[in-house]
Amino acid sequence: MRVLLQAAGLAITLWLAGCASTPGTDAPSPLASDGTGPTPGIAAKTPSGPPVVPSGPLTPITAVHASSRSVAALQPPADLWERIRGGFAMPDIDSDLVRQHEQWYASRPDYMQRMTDRSRKYLFHIVEELEVRGMPSELALLPYIESAFNPQAVSSARAAGMWQFMPATGRDYDLRQNFFRDDRRNVLASTRAALDYLQRLYGMFGDWHLALAAYNWGEGSVGRAIAANKRRGLGTRYVDLNMPAETRNYVPKLLAVKNIISDPDKFRAELPVIENHPYFDVVTVDRDIDIELAAKLADVELADFKALNPQLNRPVILAAGTPQILLPWDNAKVFTRNLAEYSEGRFASWTAWTVPATMSVAEVARRVEMSESELRSVNTIPPRMLIKAGSVLVVPRPPSKQDDVAGHVAQNGQLALAPEVSLRRRVVKAGKRDSVATIARRYRVTAAQVADWNDIAVGARFKAGQSIVVYVPVRAKAARSKSGHRIKQVSSRKKAAPKKRRR
Structure with missing residues (x-):
C-alpha cells in the first residue's frame, strides 16, 4: 500500500511539474521590427496560456530537461511598475547628461507626481502592447518625454497627442485627421502607430537608441549623421553622432526617468500605485450620441471621459466615424446597461x-x-x-x-x-437677358450667392430693369498726401533705385 501511495505521489508531482513548465524550444521568441527573429537584448518570455498537461506514460524529468524549462509564476506582479521594471532591456548610457536629467526630475516631485498620475489611465495598455510585440518596456515611458502623458498636448510644430505625431507622419500611419476627430490623440490608434513606427526604425538602425533618435529627429537626419561619421572614421552609436540639442538630450531624458522608476528610493521619488490590470474597456457605439450624454450614461465625469477619448473634436460622437469609445473598466457595463434603458429623449442633439x-x-x-x-x-x-x-x-x-x-x-x-473681405451692398438694374448666372459671372460671385441675396432660384432669370442685390468687395481708397493730392502707387515689380555704397 505504501508503495502505491509513493507511486501516486510521484505521478502527481510530475504532472504538476509539466503544468508549471513549457519546453523552451516551443516558446516563440520576441520578434524584431521586421518580424523575422528575436530582438537583441530582449529575453524571450513564456507566453501566458492554459497549462500543458502531458500525455502518455509519465517519465522522470532529467537535469537536462529541467534546465530548458521555465517555471511559471503563480501570481502576476500586483504593481504595474514592477512589471515595467521586469521588461527593461535597453542598454544604459553612463553620461553627465543622464545624471543632469535625473537631478532635474528628482528635484521636481510635484511635476513627477502629476505626470505619473496622469499616466495611470494608459500605461497598462501600452505595456501589454509592448509585451505582445517583444519590445523593451522602456518605450512605455516615452510619452513622459514627448508630452508628459498629456493626450491633448500640441507642440509649436503642430505635433499632437501623447506620442506627438506630426500631421503628415500621422497620415502615413493611418491616423485619420478630420473635422470630427484627430486620431493622433486616440489612445489605441496612436499607441499602435507609435509602436509600428518605432519597430520600423529599429529595423532600419538595429539599435534602440538610434531608433529613438530617429523618432525625434527623423530617420533621414539620423541616416545622414551616421554616414557622415563613417566617412570620418568615427563611431556610429547614439553618443557618437552630431545631433541637435533636443535629440542629444532625448534618450538621456528617457533613461533618467527609467533610472528613477528602477530605484525610486535612491532619488527620494514617490510613484503613485498603479495596479496591474486594465484601466479601461472598449465599448461599441452604434448610433450618434452627445459626449455629455455618453459620459452621463457611463456615470463618469466629463473630464475623465474626454481623457480616455481625447480624439473627439466636437460635442457629438458620430457612430459612422467613431464606432468605439473607451470607458473605465467598471463603467463600461454601466454604460451598456443605461444605454439600453435610455428613453428620455434623443441621443444626439x-x-x-x-x-x-x-x-x-x-x-x-x-x-x-x-x-x-x-x-x-x-x-x-x-x-x-x-x-x-x-x-x-x-x-x-x-x-x-x-x-x-x-x-x-x-x-x-x-x-x-x-x-473675410469687407463687402458692400449694391443694387443694380438687370439687363434684357440677365439671369442669376450672368450676374454672378459679372460680379465674380457664385450663382448660389446671388440667388440667396435675392431670395430666388439659382436658375431664375431677371426682368429688364429689375433691381438686383449684390455684395461686392470694398476697394481700398487710394492714399493721399498731406496736401490732398493722390499718390501714384508704384508696382512692386519695378526695381528699386540702387543704394549708394558706403565707403
Whole structure:
C-alpha cells in the first residue's frame, strides 16, 4: 500500500511539474521590427496560456530537461511598475547628461507626481502592447518625454497627442485627421502607430537608441549623421553622432526617468500605485450620441471621459466615424446597461451640415438658427474668416431629423476657411437677358450667392430693369498726401533705385 501511495505521489508531482513548465524550444521568441527573429537584448518570455498537461506514460524529468524549462509564476506582479521594471532591456548610457536629467526630475516631485498620475489611465495598455510585440518596456515611458502623458498636448510644430505625431507622419500611419476627430490623440490608434513606427526604425538602425533618435529627429537626419561619421572614421552609436540639442538630450531624458522608476528610493521619488490590470474597456457605439450624454450614461465625469477619448473634436460622437469609445473598466457595463434603458429623449442633439456656398459666419448662424458666438465656439472658427463652400459644420439637429450622419461625412468632413473681405451692398438694374448666372459671372460671385441675396432660384432669370442685390468687395481708397493730392502707387515689380555704397 505504501508503495502505491509513493507511486501516486510521484505521478502527481510530475504532472504538476509539466503544468508549471513549457519546453523552451516551443516558446516563440520576441520578434524584431521586421518580424523575422528575436530582438537583441530582449529575453524571450513564456507566453501566458492554459497549462500543458502531458500525455502518455509519465517519465522522470532529467537535469537536462529541467534546465530548458521555465517555471511559471503563480501570481502576476500586483504593481504595474514592477512589471515595467521586469521588461527593461535597453542598454544604459553612463553620461553627465543622464545624471543632469535625473537631478532635474528628482528635484521636481510635484511635476513627477502629476505626470505619473496622469499616466495611470494608459500605461497598462501600452505595456501589454509592448509585451505582445517583444519590445523593451522602456518605450512605455516615452510619452513622459514627448508630452508628459498629456493626450491633448500640441507642440509649436503642430505635433499632437501623447506620442506627438506630426500631421503628415500621422497620415502615413493611418491616423485619420478630420473635422470630427484627430486620431493622433486616440489612445489605441496612436499607441499602435507609435509602436509600428518605432519597430520600423529599429529595423532600419538595429539599435534602440538610434531608433529613438530617429523618432525625434527623423530617420533621414539620423541616416545622414551616421554616414557622415563613417566617412570620418568615427563611431556610429547614439553618443557618437552630431545631433541637435533636443535629440542629444532625448534618450538621456528617457533613461533618467527609467533610472528613477528602477530605484525610486535612491532619488527620494514617490510613484503613485498603479495596479496591474486594465484601466479601461472598449465599448461599441452604434448610433450618434452627445459626449455629455455618453459620459452621463457611463456615470463618469466629463473630464475623465474626454481623457480616455481625447480624439473627439466636437460635442457629438458620430457612430459612422467613431464606432468605439473607451470607458473605465467598471463603467463600461454601466454604460451598456443605461444605454439600453435610455428613453428620455434623443441621443444626439447635434448633427453635421454641409455649407452650400461660401458664407460669412453671421449668415451661416442665421440659416442654422444659432447665435454667431455659439457657432464659432462649437466649430472653432476664428474671427474675420469666411466659411468656404463644401465645409462641414456641427449644428443643432432638427427635431424632424432622426438619421445619423452619413459615413462619408463622418469620415472625411473638413472645415475650410478663407480670410473675410469687407463687402458692400449694391443694387443694380438687370439687363434684357440677365439671369442669376450672368450676374454672378459679372460680379465674380457664385450663382448660389446671388440667388440667396435675392431670395430666388439659382436658375431664375431677371426682368429688364429689375433691381438686383449684390455684395461686392470694398476697394481700398487710394492714399493721399498731406496736401490732398493722390499718390501714384508704384508696382512692386519695378526695381528699386540702387543704394549708394558706403565707403
